Amino acid sequence: MEPRRQRFTKESMSIQPAAKENLSQIQQGLISILLKNPKLAFAVALLLIDTLVTALIISYVPYTKIDWDAYMSQVSGFLGGERDYRNLKGDTGPLVYPAGFLYVYSAIRVVTGGEVSAAQILFGINYVVNLGIVLYIYMKTDVLPWWALCLLCVSKRLHSIFVLRLFNDCLAMTLLHSSMVALLHQKWHLGLIIFSGAVSIKMNVLLYAPPLLLLMVKAMHFGAVITALACAAIVQILLGLPFIISHPVAYLSRAFNLGRVFIHFWSVNFKFVPEPIFVSKWFALSLLIVHLLLLTAFAHYRWCKHEGGLPSFLHSKFDCLKLKVAFTSSFPLRKCSSTVTIVKNEHIVTTMFVGNFIGILCARSLHYQFYSWYFYGLPYLLWRTPFPTFLRLLLFFGVEYCWNVYPSNGYSSAMLLCFHLVILWGLWNAPPEYPYVDDKPSSTRDKDQ
Secondary structure, eight states: OHHHHHHHHHHHHHHHHHHHHHHHHHHHHHHHHHHHOHHHHHHHHHHHHHHHHHHHHHHHSOOOOSSHHHHHHHHHHHHTTOOOGGGOEETTEEOOSOHHHHHHHHHHHHHHTTOHHHHHHHHHHHHHHHHHHHHHHHHHHOOSOGGGGGGGGOOHHHHHHHHTSOOHHHHHHHHHHHHHHHHHTTOHHHHHHHHHHHHTTOGGGGGGHHHHHHHHHHHSOHHHHHHHHHHHHHHHHHHHHHHHHHOHHHHHHHHTOOOOOOOGGGOSSSTTSOHHHHTOHHHHHHHHHHHHHHHHHHIIIIITGGGTSHHHHHHHHHHHHHHHHHHTTTOOOHHHHTOBOOBOHHHHHHHHHHHHHHHHHTOSOOOGGGGGGTGGGHHHHHHHSSOOHHHHHHHHHHHHHHHTOSSOOHHHHHHHHHHHHHHHHHHHHSOOOOOBSOSSOBSSOOTTO
């Protein structure tokens, strides 16, 4: 036994220096990467600093009670076996989110015991993870100068939304940004699955759906688009299955209610509109029409400009589909069916962020937590405009100021609308980027086919 112990001790002693050497090599490699890429080093420093700031906020700034108790009440009913959405209620009203919300907050309740302080730590981690994902997106696109990345960390309102109010918007946006990372790596099916998961937590993510659909049609043939959409649908069905089986009408009508009317008092964007007009159906319909017109205009004149416009682009896709159906047995038609078109990172992010921003502009009511829906895309959008840097910064901090006026008033909401319109005008006048990596679609990435 003694010789074996001695041999084991010698082997352990020989392994330890090797492990230390490997660790040292890894550290040196990371330092070398950071030194070669100062922008990456700055992003890492921002992440570490904001992590500390977030921890200090959780420790010293009082938690604001808004929806947490309601979330826990709704989750308690679900954990107690209730599957009828009509009976899942809290002190702020009935449950209006899809099933993914219940699963996520049930897990949070199990981990934290429903304690706010423990939940704040989890949401602080979520904030840091989300910021890291967003910084990665910005690094992949390289649109902002290095110093402008700090704009992603300076919002008082965003820190409050994430760690002092614990809204489900935060979790939904983290998943949304994760899906965008998958898209940047041309993993369209995976991106759609994650996107559907985000929708299951809060439906505001659907504002990204129109530009996402257009990008999918650009990147994949129609068969792959259909299978990707099917993956997203399967996620929704599986998550909602316990409720669909037992009370389908109650679940679908409440979890996916697109006709909700928000309280005028809490509106940040249209507070200057008289309440009778604000709650009217024709005002909602007018905003919907403007939303659709703006999406169509941007799709035709900006996002599909290099393809000859939206009708020309769709016509070419349908022609390709017809040729594939008619001549599959005789001709390979690689351009139409056996390849994936690689869409540029900048085009993906620009299209997604602009499409969502149009939805924000046309939303009838924006509550304070809704700022998280587009804040992280705001610096990117501003640097896509042809505006000078001074004006970009003025617009950014102007928007931030409007979101920190509490309660909102007619002046602050009118200012916010003006800032949004100026940004949209800048995006309209910005030169559209070429959407593809090259003229020849890649034949090596056919997993999404």
